Amino acid sequence: MPNLSPAPATTLSPSPSSTVAPSPTPTAAPADATSLISGDAEYRHVLALADDIGSRTAGSEAEAAAADYIAGQLASYGYDATLEPFEMNLYVEPESTLEVLSPEPVSLEPRALHLSAAGDVTGELAAAGLGRPQDFPPEGMTHRVALLERGELNFSDKVANAAAAGAVAVIVYNNEEGAFRGDLDQQSAIPAVGISQADGQRLLGLLAEGPVTVLLSVQGGGPQTDTSRNVVARPPDGHCEEVVGAHYDSVEAGPGANDNASGVGVLLETARVLAASGDDEGVCFVAFGAEEVGLFGSRSFVDGLNADERAALRGMVNVDMVGVGDQWQLFGSEELVAEVDAEAASLGLDPVPAEAPTGLSSDYRSFMDADIPAVLIHRVDDPRYHSSEDRAQFVKPQALQEAAELTLLTLRLLGQP
Ligand code: BES
Ligand code: ZN
Numbered sequence: 001m002p003n004l005s006p007a008p009a010t011t012l013s014p015s016p017s018s019t020v021a022p023s024p025t026p027t028a029a030p031a032d033a034t035s036l037i038s039g040d041a042e043y044r045h046v047l048a049l050a051d052d053i054g055s056r057t058a059g060s061e062a063e064a065a066a067a068d069y070i071a072g073q074l075a076s077y078g079y080d081a082t083l084e085p086f087e088m089n090l091y092v093e094p095e096s097t098l099e100v101l102s103p104e105p106v107s108l109e110p111r112a113l114h115l116s117a118a119g120d121v122t123g124e125l126a127a128a129g130l131g132r133p134q135d136f137p138p139e140g141m142t143h144r145v146a147l148l149e150r151g152e153l154n155f156s157d158k159v160a161n162a163a164a165a166g167a168v169a170v171i172v173y174n175n176e177e178g179a180f181r182g183d184l185d186q187q188s189a190i191p192a193v194g195i196s197q198a199d200g201q202r203l204l205g206l207l208a209e210g211p212v213t214v215l216l217s218v219q220g221g222g223p224q225t226d227t228s229r230n231v232v233a234r235p236p237d238g239h240c241e242e243v244v245g246a247h248y249d250s251v252e253a254g255p256g257a258n259d260n261a262s263g264v265g266v267l268l269e270t271a272r273v274l275a276a277s278g279d280d281e282g283v284c285f286v287a288f289g290a291e292e293v294g295l296f297g298s299r300s301f302v303d304g305l306n307a308d309e310r311a312a313l314r315g316m317v318n319v320d321m322v323g324v325g326d327q328w329q330l331f332g333s334e335e336l337v338a339e340v341d342a343e344a345a346s347l348g349l350d351p352v353p354a355e356a357p358t359g360l361s362s363d364y365r366s367f368m369d370a371d372i373p374a375v376l377i378h379r380v381d382d383p384r385y386h387s388s389e390d391r392a393q394f395v396k397p398q399a400l401q402e403a404a405e406l407t408l409l410t411l412r413l414l415g416q417p
Helices: 039-053 061-076 155-164 197-209 257-277 296-303 307-312 334-347 364-369 397-413
Strands: 080-092 095-102 106-108 119-127 144-149 169-173 192-195 213-219 222-234 242-247 283-288 315-319 327-332 374-380
Touching: 039 061, 039 257, 039 397, 061 080, 061 222, 061 257, 061 283, 080 296, 095 192, 106 197, 119 169, 119 197, 144 155, 144 197, 155 169, 169 197, 169 213, 192 197, 192 213, 222 296, 242 257, 242 296, 242 364, 242 397, 257 283, 257 315, 257 397, 283 296, 296 364, 315 364, 315 397, 327 334, 327 364, 334 374, 334 397, 364 374, 374 397
Parallel strands: 119 144, 144 169, 169 192, 242 283, 242 315, 315 374
Antiparallel strands: 080 222, 095 106, 095 213, 119 213, 222 283, 327 374
8 A cells, every 4th residue: 555644754854955855764654554464463362352251142241341352452553442332132042841741751852933932831742743724633632732743834823723723832843854943923822842853753653652741841032132332443533434344242152263253353453554554544443243143233333324424435344254264255245346356366365256155144234235335355164163163273363464455455445545
């Protein structure tokens, strides 16, 4: 990047009277931002977030501690960093248990259907096929627990039909191998759970021998409201022309070193080098909370922009999972992705063209949904994604270094001076 800032006057020799300008003293001027990037500094942020703080689930104390760490770092580079809280509506899965009481005690592993009613129910089990109205016995299901096969009807219809027949609870067994968690369209009148195909076969086997009594319990969980926060560093005039964004929360399973302490390390280092080189004009840095539970932080940030702010925002760079794997991949707005892709060669990098990963999402989506150009910088593939093994030891400082270079490149392509 060209250095546009004048060198401090005190370090220059007096101007000669000739029209030829003196060549600037190289050491006197702030350095080019890219040359200041340190992959090791980025890695230290990964250690601080993943090793020292650990798993940072949305709304947790650890997430709040991570926000404080990030705000502290941004402040140390001279930014005015603020914590911007937001509410999130979460659905917490209830605890559920299923015990066969007779003819012999058996414990099964049910999962409550999403939006199941809570309750403890004891009753005689009765199989009723797929749960269509004609599948229920003519004498009805009063005081009975319906055992239904998954398939053909949606879960809400199965449960409503069973309740209409008088059933006190519903157990749906899978129509393929393994367990599952089904969704109801709305809160059911009676508790409803899913079990694996094998557990379903087991219950059917017991029923073939005679009456079976079960105790089904669905407790706790349900809709909950919690608070998280974004950490935002804005330029002195408060307006963002570009946003660098990375989520700092993690899943519960592990310390989220690659997903996404790596992206936060890159965000912090980008903020540091732009401040040091004086090239931070118009750039906002936003560390998002609560990404893993539904992109709440980025949605809240985008929702908080007024029409003028939205119009002034030229684009967003999302850094997510950038420390593991061997290959750069870019997703997002077609034009911007193509530009970054083409220019990456100047850094000696060659990202592979990519379709948006099916079923996977990150904060750039919130910006694209608001028609703000956005690109996700990402590295493939992480075999420890969302696991307890997503640890700092697998994150490569060199990859973090390159991610910061790609981030600065993208900011320049978005028009940042
Ligand atoms: N970093 C991941 C998304 C990701 C994974 C992007 C692999 C590209 C390649 C992100 O943190 C994540 O897991 N997001 C959730 C978000 C959802 C709950 C809205 C996802 O995609 O399941
Ligand atoms: Zn992520």
